[in-house]
Amino acid sequence: MRLRDTTGRVLHLSYCTNVHPAEDLGGIIGQLDEFAVPIRERLDAPVLGLGLWLAAPVAAGLAADPAGRLRLRRELDARGLEVVTLNGFPYRSFQRPVVKHAVYHPDWTTRERLTYTLDLARVLADLLPADAARGSISTLPLAWREPWDAATADRAARRLDELAKGLADVEAATGRVIRVALEPEPGCVVETAAQAAALLSGVDTDRLGVCLDLAHLACSWESPADALRTLGDSGLPIVKVQLSAALETAEPGALRGYAEPRFLHQTRNPDGGSADDLDEAFATGLTGPWRVHYHVPLHMRPEPPLVPTTPVLRETLALLVGDGTCDHYDVETYTWGVLPPEHRPRTSADLAAGIAAELAFARDELHHLGVTP
Structure with missing residues (x-):
């Protein structure tokens, strides 16, 4: 959806398709009909934005196939859909039965990650609407925190330099500006705004910046004002915001129904205590209150004593x-399939209705701030 802020600038609001498992072009086009079109119709929106996720094999195929990119663009246009942002964090197999730490591989020490991201940039340049100012791609915050030393840091810095040069080449060839946003996340090399400012200093800020995921921000117990001030002082642009909510509780036992085998649910308390997953937090007796990296639907009201971090x-x-x-602004709730049964959609229509409700929630929150259609 396109919105306009109080300065007259266009804001793009989308939903991230990494909630869907398709990893080939035919499957991706199929999910447009199964989910995206019904969501757009429920919202009565003339155009619906997608934060498209393309697994590495399909991204490579499209990057090498101008006709394939044109086909995808036409399929989007025919359905009233548009793409200004891609989620380039998961490399592939993001909805398989067990993901956990695998989502951080390959990381930014590797050429595979660089190649994937530049493939995405080439694809996005052809998917962007003609009147879009720029495109964005979110990616992982360098790597998981272990192992990490001076040698790995140097390799990652070289990859980011190559990335910036590659993005400049894409712009020279297509006339489209594509920026890549590293997404701070608990447990990673870049977990907080302060770490982003320190570890990403020296990057090409015309091409690279930060993706601010609001569930991650909440889980780090960072003050939003302090985080934004730190990023602003560092000169790192906020390229993309992921609208997401985590879970918080003063009674950790209430979260036992949320422990599940697919995704990692990093857990933090305000005193600096941490665990890399819910099971570990329970096993170590981490003291509360907890905030847990568990993306819950923005409009969901979990049972007390659980509360969402929507105030953040x-x-x-x-x-x-x-x-x-x-x-x-991209709504990113990829955990619909692992929610406790009472909150889990049973059909494709249920999932489409839930995502539409999230987008309506996000749109209404922006409207309260003076943003208009």
Whole structure:
């Protein structure tokens, strides 16, 4: 969806398709009909934005196939869909039965990650609407924190330099600006705004910046105002915002129904205590209150004593909207299939209805801040 802030600037609101498992072009086009079109119709939106996820094999195929890119663009246009942002964090197999730490591989020490991201940039340049100012790609925050030393840091720095040069080449060839946003996440080399400012200093800020995931921000117990100030002082642009909510509780036992085998659910308390997953947090007796990296639907109201971290989302949006900081907002809830049974969609229609409700929630929050259709 396209919105307009109080300065007259266009904001793009989309939903991230990494919630769907398709990893070939035919499957991706099929999911447009199964999910995206019904979502657009439920919202009565003339155009629906997608934060498209393309697994590495399909990204490589499309990057080498101009006709394939044209086909995908036509399929999107025919359905009233548009793409200004891609999620380039998961490399492939993001909805398989067990993901956990595999989502961080290959990381930014490798040429595979560089190749994948530049493939995505080439694809996005041809998918961007003609009147879109720029495109964005979110990616992992360098790597998982272990192993990490001076040698791996140097390799990652070289890959980011090559990435910036590759993005400049894409712009020279297509006339389209594509920026890549590293996404701080608990447990990774770049977990907080302060770490982003320190570890990404020296990158090409015309091409590279930060993707601010609001569930991750909440789980790090960072003040939104402090985080935005730190990023602003460092000169790192906020290229993209992922609208997401985590879970918080003062009674950790209430989270036992959320422990599940597919995704990693990093857990933090405000005193700096941490665990890399819910099972570990229970086993080590981590003291509460907890915030847990578990993306829950934005409109969901979990049973007390669980609460969503939507106050962090609202506080951050109030600081961001209208100041020219960011124009790409992507709803990213990829955990629908592992929610406790009472919250889990049973059919494709249920999932489409849930995503539409999330987008309506996000749209309404932006409207409260003076953003209009």
